[in-house]
Amino acid sequence: MFLPQLPLGGTPRREGVPFAFVAEADRFRSNVTPPPRIRPNRTQLAGRWLIGLTVVAGLAGSLVFGMPALDSHQAPSHAQQSEASDSR
DSSP: OOOOOOOTTSSOOOOOOOHHHHHHHHHOOOSOOOOOOOOOOHHHHHHHHHHHHHHHHHHHHHHHHHHHHHOOSSOOSSOOOOGGGTOO
16 A cells, blocks of 8 residues: 655645646636526516515514513503412
8 A cells, every 4th residue: 555755844745737727717618508597477576575575564563562571661560369369
């Protein structure tokens, strides 16, 4: 079994690449054209708008209904007491 020898520094030595190869790689263009983009029809656009509006309405509704619960300046209106303690 043959293992390659490392130079004294401990890292493998990189081989040089001819400059012409690097310059040619920068100019390379593919001759394969990507497929054309499929444009959504009106039904798909309407569905996307409805989903977006539903998400925004849900966030706005949770904010409206959640704000009173987060308000810490109001005192509780009544103290909770169990009915079992009243009969004793």
